[in-house]
Amino acid sequence: MLQIKNLKAGIEDNQILKGINLEVKAGEIHAIMGPNGSGKSTLSAVIAGNEDYEVEGGNINFNGKNLLELDPEERANNGVFLSFQYPVEIPGISVSNFIKTSITEKRKAQGLDPIPTKDLLKMMREKMELLSIKQGYLSRNMNEGFSGGEKKRNEIFQMAMLDPKLAILDETDSGLDIDALRIVANGVNKLRSADNATIIITHYQRLLDYIVPDFVHVLYNGRIVKSGGAELAHELEEKGYDWVTNEEDKKWA
Amino acid sequence: MGLIENLKSYSEGVQISDEKKKVFTSFMSKGFPTTKDEEWKYTSLKKIVTKEYTIENTGEIIDSSTVIKYSLGFENRIIFSDGKLIGSPNIKGVSINGFSNFESNTTDSVLQLNKALAQNGFTITVDKNTVLESPIEILFFTNTENNFSQYRNLISVGDNAEVKFVERIQTLNDSTSMVNNFTQIHCAKNTKVEYNKIQNNTPGSRLIDTVNVYQEQDSTCDINTLIFGGSFTRNNLNFEQNGSNCESNMNGVSILNDNQLADNHTFVDHKSAHCRSNEMYKGVYLGNSKGVFNGKIMVRPDAQKIDAFQSNNNLLLSDNSTIDSKPQLEIYADDVKCSHGCTIGQLDEKALFYMRSRGIGIEEAKAVLTYAFASEAIENISVEEVKLLAQKLLAQKLNVDLDFSL
Numbered sequence: 001m002l003q004i005k006n007l008k009a010g011i012e013d014n015q016i017l018k019g020i021n022l023e024v025k026a027g028e029i030h031a032i033m034g035p036n037g038s039g040k041s042t043l044s045a046v047i048a049g050n051e052d053y054e055v056e057g058g059n060i061n062f063n064g065k066n067l068l069e070l071d072p073e074e075r076a077n078n079g080v081f082l083s084f085q086y087p088v089e090i091p092g093i094s095v096s097n098f099i100k101t102s103i104t105e106k107r108k109a110q111g112l113d114p115i116p117t118k119d120l121l122k123m124m125r126e127k128m129e130l131l132s133i134k135q136g137y138l139s140r141n142m143n144e145g146f147s148g149g150e151k152k153r154n155e156i157f158q159m160a161m162l163d164p165k166l167a168i169l170d171e172t173d174s175g176l177d178i179d180a181l182r183i184v185a186n187g188v189n190k191l192r193s194a195d196n197a198t199i200i201i202t203h204y205q206r207l208l209d210y211i212v213p214d215f216v217h218v219l220y221n222g223r224i225v226k227s228g229g230a231e232l233a234h235e236l237e238e239k240g241y242d243w244v245t246n247e248e249d250k251k252w253a
Numbered sequence: 254m255g256l257i258e259n260l261k262s263y264s265e266g267v268q269i270s271d272e273k274k275k276v277f278t279s280f281m282s283k284g285f286p287t288t289k290d291e292e293w294k295y296t297s298l299k300k301i302v303t304k305e306y307t308i309e310n311t312g313e314i315i316d317s318s319t320v321i322k323y324s325l326g327f328e329n330r331i332i333f334s335d336g337k338l339i340g341s342p343n344i345k346g347v348s349i350n351g352f353s354n355f356e357s358n359t360t361d362s363v364l365q366l367n368k369a370l371a372q373n374g375f376t377i378t379v380d381k382n383t384v385l386e387s388p389i390e391i392l393f394f395t396n397t398e399n400n401f402s403q404y405r406n407l408i409s410v411g412d413n414a415e416v417k418f419v420e421r422i423q424t425l426n427d428s429t430s431m432v433n434n435f436t437q438i439h440c441a442k443n444t445k446v447e448y449n450k451i452q453n454n455t456p457g458s459r460l461i462d463t464v465n466v467y468q469e470q471d472s473t474c475d476i477n478t479l480i481f482g483g484s485f486t487r488n489n490l491n492f493e494q495n496g497s498n499c500e501s502n503m504n505g506v507s508i509l510n511d512n513q514l515a516d517n518h519t520f521v522d523h524k525s526a527h528c529r530s531n532e533m534y535k536g537v538y539l540g541n542s543k544g545v546f547n548g549k550i551m552v553r554p555d556a557q558k559i560d561a562f563q564s565n566n567n568l569l570l571s572d573n574s575t576i577d578s579k580p581q582l583e584i585y586a587d588d589v590k591c592s593h594g595c596t597i598g599q600l601d602e603k604a605l606f607y608m609r610s611r612g613i614g615i616e617e618a619k620a621v622l623t624y625a626f627a628s629e630a631i632e633n634i635s636v637e638e639v640k641l642l643a644q645k646l647l648a649q650k651l652n653v654d655l656d657f658s659l
Contacts, residue, residue, distance in 0.1 A: 048610050076612035088607040092625030101621055101655065102611035109612065114656075158611060 001026050001197050002047075002166055007058035009046045015056065016042040018222035024166065027194040031208055031233060032201045034219035035241045040201045041085055043219070044170040048082035049075050063165070076102075077109035079165030083155035083172050089143040095154065096124065096138040099161050106162065127160040131187045148175025156187050163191075168199045173207035185210030205237040218244050221252075256302040256401060256431075257284060263308035264370060276359065277369035283362040295545045295577040296516040301459050301485055306401035306431060310335035310373075313396040315425070320392065323423050325638040327390040334394045336373035336402055346383030347416075350376045355407045357437055361489075363461055367435045371403035374435075381411030381441070388417035388449070388636055395458075398428040406436040408446075415445040417636055424458045431459040438464065440472040442496070447475040449639045453482035453646060456511070463489040470496025470525070477634045478517065480507040481646045486515040494556075497527040504630040505534035506643060508623075508650045509542035509574075516545035523556040523589075530560075535627045536567040538574035549581040550591060557586050563593040568600065568626055570619070600626075620651040 007020040016039045024030050034040050046053050047060060049072035060067040067075055090098065104114045115123075124138060131153055143151050152172050159167050169188070173181055188198065188211050200211060208216075208230065216232040217224045220241070225248045226232065236243070264277055285302045286293040315334045324330060331349060332340035338351045353376040359365045375391065395402060410416055424430045440446050452460065460483055466474050480486050492501040507515045521530040536544040546565045567576045580593040600622045608618035624647055631643045648655045 050606055050610075052606075071615070072606060072609035073612050073614050073618075076610055082610050084607065084610075088601070088604045090604050090607070090622070090625055092628035093621060098608075098611075098621075101617070102608070102613050104656075105614060105617060106612040162611065 001063055003061040005058050005061075007043075007046065007060060008056040009042060009053050010056065011053055016053075016222055017046065019058070020222070020224060022217065022224065024197045024199060026165075026197055028215065029192070029198045029200065029211060029213045031213035031216045032199060032219050033203065033205075033216060033233065033236060035245065036203065038219045039222045040219050041170055044082055044168045044199070044201055047075075047168060048072060048080060073105070074109075076162075077106050081159050081162055081164030081167045083152070083159060083167065083169045085171040085174065087143050087151040087155055089141075089146075091141050091144045093142045094139050095142055096121075098142045099124065099158060102158070103161060123161065127157055130160060130190060131157055132183050133157060149177060149180040152176055153180065153184060156184050160187060160191055164196065166197050166199070168201065170201045171203065172200070173202055173204065181207065182210060205233045208233045220245050220248050254305055256304065256306050257281070259306050259308055259401065260366070260370065267370070267372075269369065273369045276365050280362050280365040280369060283365075286362060292518065292547070296487055296514065301431065304399075304429060306399050307397055308401050310337070310400065310402060311397050315339075315394055315396065319394065319425065323392060323394075323421055324390060325419055325642060327388055327419065327638070329387060329389045331375055331389065331391045332394070333373065333392065333404070335396050335400070336404075338373075338375065342389070344385065344389070346380040346414075347385070347389075348378045352376070352405060353407060355437065357435070358465065361463075363433060364435060364463060367403050367405055367433050367463075371405035371433070371435070373403065374405040374407075376406070377408045379408070379410045379414045379416050382413045383411065384415040385417065388419045388447075391418060391420040393420075393422045393432070393434070395422075395424045395430050395432070396426065398426055399430065400428075401431045401433075403433045404435065406434075408436065408438045410438070410440050410444045410446055412442045413444065414441070417447040417449070419449045419451065419636060419639060421451045422454055422460060424455045427455065427457055429457045429459070430455075432461070434460065434462045436464045438466045438474065440466065440468045440474050442469045443471040444469075445473050447477070447635060449634060449636055450476070450478045450488075451639065451642065452478065452480045452486055455482065456484055458483045459485040461487045461489075464491070466490075466492045466501065468492065468494050468496065468499040468501065471498045472496070473500040473502070475502040475504070475633075475635075477639070478503075478505040479639070479643050479646070480505070480509070480515045481650055484513055487518070488516065489518045489520075491520045491522070492530065493522045494525050494528045494530075497525050499525065499528040501528075501530040502633070503532040503534070504633045505532075506627045506630050507534075507536045507544060508627070508647055509537070509544065510539040510650065511541065513540075513542045514545070516547075518545075518547045520549045521551065521561065523550070523552045523559045523561065526555060526557045526559070528556065528559055530562070532563045533630045533633065534565045535630045536565070536576060537570060537623055537627065538567065538576060539570045541571075541573045543574065544576040546576070546578045546595075547581065548579070548593065550583070550593070552584040552586050552589050552591065554585040557588045559586065559589040559591070561589070561591040565595045566626070567595075567597045568623065569597060570599070570623070616651070617653050617655055620648060620653040620655055623647065623651060
């Protein structure tokens with residue numbers, strides 16, 4: 001589904017990603033871990049098409065398409081979804097209106113007519129139930145005054161509504177208490193299928209207790225320095241990032 | 254030749270009272286305001302009044318499909334065609350008549366002109382205790398080419414009455430038209446009045462619109478102004494609070510492009526204690542458009558415990574658009590709460606990316622954010638049909654196919 005080859009990217013003169021290689025197949029869950037500043041969020045931003053970052057080299061292939069040539073909205077409409085680490089507050093637009101607009105736009109891109117409002121509301125109610133979201137939430141303004149947990153739940157709610165092929169969860173566990181974490185993880189697990197894939201970006205192993213990854217990668221200094229199975233996350237939790245980073249620092253010293 | 258000469262020769266051919274003649278002479282000695290006049294500093298009438306206009310209306314008949322096209326579909330409709338009152342509803346507790354002579358404060362030359370020569374307009378009297386659920390819709394149509402028309406309207410709302418209005422001024426041809434519209438509203442004790450102005454006229458039309466509101470105690474009056482069309486729009490909105498516990502609310506949304514100009518001039522005269530005023534004006538400027546906002550709040554010495562709020566927020570979405578915004582607070586009482594704020598900005602890039610990452614195209618994302626920006630003022634409108642129209646026109650103006658309702 002996703003092939004990233006030798007991806008180099010940064011902001012202005014500061015190169016953050018220094019040659020990322022990653023392959024994600026349908027049905028797989030990949031976890032990308034790493035200490036702060038290693039480039040985790042940059043990677044997710046570049047995949048989603050954030051124009052603040054400049055791609056200096058390499059390529060990203062997504063289901064046969066050169067992702068780097070597509071606008072952010074085209075990437076989304078091809079099935080890429082980014083759950084933001086810091087979801088943006090948009091006063092004046094209700095959650096329901098926002099989601100209706102994005103679903104309508106996605107369908108427009110696919111040459112489909114808008115979903116009747118009645119059906120859309122029914123679908124929203126189903127997904128709200130999946131994520132234990134309370135009534136009244138739909139009419140609130142998008143992320144405005146939401147707690148950290150509510151914002152993250154709102155991201156997963158959008159993911160559930162948009163049904164992406166590839167979901168990137170950027171630090172979705174940060175700001176979540178243990179109950180919210182369980183609900184969000186449960187939602188992600190239920191949305192999982194043989195046709196979609198998930199990349200979980202996280203600093204801690206915590207979320208991976210609930211969403212078990214097929215692969216774990218350690219990102220450090222803009223490179224994937226170690227890859228393994230789910231057990232790698234436990235090992236990292238036990239030994240700390242130093243275990244990997246010291247070795248790496250020696251190599252580049 | 255220009256409008257002044259057109260008016261002069263018109264005045265010579267009509268029968269008007271000596272008093273009106275005097276007022277007209279006063280207007281002629283001053284002429285139209287210029288940018289040297291403080292209240293017109295940022296808004297020039299020069300290009301507008303140097304043009305030729307026809308003053309006399311021919312009173313052409315319009316067909317019902319035209320009315321339907323521009324109406325929001327309310328049952329109670331007052332319809333003018335070229336100044337002639339051609340439709341007026343029968344409503345229990347409300348008397349609706351044509352033009353009447355009434356006293357008004359006319360130091361302003363534009364209002365003097367209106368007082369001297371206006372021969373058309375409506376007079377509405379709402380009996381006390383009358384509560385109307387459905388708004389009264391007022392449609393002014395102009396058929397005549399290059400027409401200059403004036404309306405002079407009076408609304409008197411009796412004690413405890415509640416009434417809403419929706420007004421639209423519409424030119425039916427591509428020519429350059431100009432309207433000088435004046436409406437005086439008297440809100441008696443404990444009344445609730447809402448007046449919605451839909452200003453979406455043709456690209457060739459110019460408008461000077463003045464509303465003077467006189468409020469008695471416990472009354473609430475809302476004036477909502479939606480500016481989408483017309484090349485030139487000047488709105489003067491003056492409130493006078495003459496009793497305690499009055500509330501004056503103003504909401505405005507302007508979405509302009511090309512060379513459009515819209516100027517909202519508001520004045521709230523807090524003459525009594527324990528009153529409130531709220532104004533929220535949102536402006537979105539594209540192309541070479543220009544916005545002006547001037548909001549004056551006067552709190553007289555005896556008007557204690559006043560709560561006055563004013564905000565003017567602007568989005569400049571092009572390099573060549575401009576806004577001149579001027580809050581003016583004159584406070585002579587010491588126990589009052591007055592706040593005002595003005596912002597000028599662009600769309601939030603982070604929010605744009607967030608929306609695009611959800612599959613919303615860049616133009617649509619901009620439109621959604623613009624709607625979000627304006628929505629606070631739109632939400633304050635209580636007439637659902639007006640709200641929906643505002644959403645529709647906003648999408649149209651931003652050239653996107655979006656529906657903001659759910």
